[in-house]
């Protein structure tokens with residue numbers, strides 16, 4: 001099977017993965033519609049074509065941002081992660097950790113690659129960060145995907161992971177670390193990720209906002225092959241302010 005066929009098959013999901021930060025697309029769509037109405041009023045009521053055009057352009061831009069957000073959270077992020085997993089060439093016996101796994105979009109995809117290995121998810125199950133977020137929902141999704149036996153879930157804060165040093169071959173996180181508002185907390189999360197990785201283990205983070213800072217901190221922590229790259233439009237939550245970046249790093253042997 002070619003890698004593009006494999007990633008397309010993986011992106012077809014049987015679980016129900018909700019919406020990331022569901023209030024955000026609602027804000028995009030409401031602001032877009034309101035500004036378009038203002039634009040129409042500016043044309044016809046206030047006879048101001050300049051403001052009319054500015055408002056219409058801004059309104060359409062906000063609607064497109066809302067559409068991009070919904071596409072990413074429902075479809076695009078699955079396609080991108082499926083391609084990333086295919087590129088990781090997993091053996092199947094790995095211990096994998098997903099920090100901020102939510103309803104399991106990435107965690108359960110990882111579990112599809114495992115036979116003897118285990119996919120472990122930690123989360124605090126915040127429903128403002130993901131709609132309908134709950135441990136039971138993730139367990140149900142694991143059953144629907146047919147991977148429940150390979151999955152373990154913990155209710156824990158990623159700043160204090162409940163695992164011994166050197167437990168995991170792969171630590172990953174998707175759109176979760178930015179939810180920690182303080183820089184110290186995000187740094188602590190990266191330190192925890194490095195701590196629980198086995199020597200030679202891999203770290204892969206997809207996130208928005210301060211991802212260059214993640215790469216810098218990982219270098220300070222002694223991680224090697226640290227890379228930072230912009231992911232494509234399928235993983236954008238409305239451009240240009242919420243484009244997702246990928247940070248990869250390895251723990252030295």
Ligand SMILES: C[S@@+](CC[C@H](N)C(=O)[O-])C[C@H]1O[C@@H](n2cnc3c(N)ncnc32)[C@H](O)[C@@H]1O
Nearest residue numbers: 100101102105123124125126129157158174176
């Ligand atoms: C936008 S959701 C992404 C979920 C999942 N990774 C995905 O891609 O579908 C962010 C997740 O991070 C979790 N989260 C936020 N802060 C956390 C923390 N300090 N420790 C563990 N999980 C956290 C939220 O509960 C939520 O499930």
